[in-house]
Amino acid sequence: MFIHQVSSVIINRRGDEMGIPSSYWLAIIHNDPAYDDLFFYGVCTTGIFCRPSCKSRVPKKENVRIFKNAHLAQAAKYRPCKRCKPDGLRLPDEEWVAQITEWIDARVHEPLTLSHLANASHGSPYHLQRTFKRVMGITPNEYIQTIRLEKAVAYLEHSDRSITDVGRAVGIRNTPYFTTWFKQIMKQTPGDYRKQRREAVERSYLLE
Numbered sequence: 001m002f003i004h005q006v007s008s009v010i011i012n013r014r015g016d017e018m019g020i021p022s023s024y025w026l027a028i029i030h031n032d033p034a035y036d037d038l039f040f041y042g043v044c045t046t047g048i049f050c051r052p053s054c055k056s057r058v059p060k061k062e063n064v065r066i067f068k069n070a071h072l073a074q075a076a077k078y079r080p081c082k083r084c085k086p087d088g089l090r091l092p093d094e095e096w097v098a099q100i101t102e103w104i105d106a107r108v109h110e111p112l113t114l115s116h117l118a119n120a121s122h123g124s125p126y127h128l129q130r131t132f133k134r135v136m137g138i139t140p141n142e143y144i145q146t147i148r149l150e151k152a153v154a155y156l157e158h159s160d161r162s163i164t165d166v167g168r169a170v171g172i173r174n175t176p177y178f179t180t181w182f183k184q185i186m187k188q189t190p191g192d193y194r195k196q197r198r199e200a201v202e203r204s205y206l207l208e
Helices: 022-029 070-074 093-106 114-121 126-135 140-158 163-169 177-187 192-208
Strands: 004-005 009-012 040-043 046-049 063-066
Touching: 004 093, 022 063, 022 163, 046 070, 046 114, 063 070, 093 126, 093 140, 114 126, 114 140, 126 192, 140 163, 140 177, 140 192, 163 177, 177 192
Parallel strands: none
Antiparallel strands: 004 009, 040 046, 040 063
């Protein structure tokens, strides 16, 4: 297949930006360092770019974008991978952790584990856990639980969603487990909490 370059992206004859040369794709899935000086690849679902030799989990091919240098990847708003450091610089831990918290905030409705976070941020689970705790003062899981609780409370107070829907909206799809989890933290069930808060609001209106 005839391949030519337009800007930073590899384009095939049909103008398809997904047309990654087979040799490049093989280099990515086999972490081939021989290609490190030829191109970089970005993953649009994470906003991170890597060297071909990066040991991170292989992304889906349709989510990959090819760049001929690190400057073009950064110009396209991709961030350098924490693991393979494609720009030759070490991303400050505080900035890395901030990126992880943003990723969590946007996906709190999904099942999240330390392994998910490590794959998304291109770091090892051990290093992620240790660095996150040092920067934030809490573990990644504790941060996830805090965000889930904040969102659950907001949904219970300001929406008519069912308890099941609230649980799903914060990444907990098992309703009995969500109820137990919420009660352990708030000392009352989600239903009781909603009722109490609404009664408090009604009383405040009557006093005005």
